[in-house]
Amino acid sequence: MNGTTGSPTRVVISDDYPVFARGVAAVLRGRDELWVQVALDPPGALADADGAEVLVIGLDSDVRRVWEACDHLGAVLGEAPPAIVLLLPGRSEFEMTAAATVGASAVLPRTASPGAVAEAVLAVVEGRTLVAAGMAEKMLADFAGMLRRRREAAGVDLSKREQQVLELVAEGRSNRDIAGELHISDHTVKNHVRRILEKLGAGSRTEAVVIAARVGLVVVGQGSWSPSARRA
Numbered sequence: 035m036n037g038t039t040g041s042p043t044r045v046v047i048s049d050d051y052p053v054f055a056r057g058v059a060a061v062l063r064g065r066d067e068l069w070v071q072v073a074l075d076p077p078g079a080l081a082d083a084d085g086a087e088v089l090v091i092g093l094d095s096d097v098r099r100v101w102e103a104c105d106h107l108g109a110v111l112g113e114a115p116p117a118i119v120l121l122l123p124g125r126s127e128f129e130m131t132a133a134a135t136v137g138a139s140a141v142l143p144r145t146a147s148p149g150a151v152a153e154a155v156l157a158v159v160e161g162r163t164l165v166a167a168g169m170a171e172k173m174l175a176d177f178a179g180m181l182r183r184r185r186e187a188a189g190v191d192l193s194k195r196e197q198q199v200l201e202l203v204a205e206g207r208s209n210r211d212i213a214g215e216l217h218i219s220d221h222t223v224k225n226h227v228r229r230i231l232e233k234l235g236a237g238s239r240t241e242a243v244v245i246a247a248r249v250g251l252v253v254v255g256q257g258s259w260s261p262s263a264r265r266a
Contacts, residue, residue, distance in 0.1 A: 042066070043159050048073035048080050049092030049121070057148040058090060062155060078103045083116050088158055090151060092121040094144050100129050104136040117158045121146060131244075140164040190233050192251065199226040204243045204252040 045068050049055035055072045062070045075081055077091045078099065091107065093100050100122060107118070120138040122129045133141045140154040143166055150166075157164045192200065195216070202212045209223045216223075227239065236242035246252045 042069035043087050044068075044085055045070045045088045045090065045155060046073050046083050046086035046116075047071070047090040047092075048075060048077045049090070050076060050094045051092065054092060054148065055090075058151045058155075061148050061152040065156070067159070068155075078106055080107065080110060082110055086116040088119065088155055089116045090119045090121075090155060092144065092151075094123050097125065097129055097132075101132050104132040107136050119151065119154050119158055121151065142166045190249070190251070192230065192233060196226050196230050196233075197251070199223060200230050200242070200246055201252055203227065203230075203239055204246065 045062060047055045047058055047070070049058075052072070059070045059072050062068050071084065071086075073080060073084070077093055083089050089107075089111075091103070093103055095103075107115075115137065117139040118136060119140040119142070120133050120136070121142050121144050122133065123144045130141070139158045140163060142151060142154055142164075146154075146166065154164050198216060199212055202215060207215070209220050209227070212218075212223045213220045231237070231239075231242050234242050234245045236245055243252065
């Protein structure tokens, strides 16, 4: 990064809590090798990174909004995105999947202090990656669960209709929407969804889509789905 060649590295901070963003900025502005700016837009509405080389994003919401924010970042940052330092509330394993999809270089809990965030920024500037201990454990648990579910789902045999329903569920479509799309009754859709959950060993529509994506039954991540797939 520029910080290694004499020019300041440009850091942009966007956080759900503007006061926290300013606190992180105050710590970082003591470093001559950094040029620090606090974005006016919150993470979920950030229009661009304004030439940032490091983007600090702080989120404090449910997993649906975490995914929406990460999807938005992926859309607005373009083909050469800055390194991302991501602060997550740590309420769901799916947050770590979201962090991976957006290509975060550092992941910290929402409770991290401004000083800890500043240290993560400096680590990223030096070309290192950083995952806080508690978040690393969540990531490992997520990967372990992914491998287990792949093994369990390897023999999943969905009917053609169940596959169609699953793909529409993965798009966030309601039972009523699916029924209209496939020209079947709401009751029939509910039965298909129930069987899909049973075959995938999932406890919810969201978990079913995540498992299905991990074993290649559906393709997600192109702006068509996030774990906010709504219930009917």
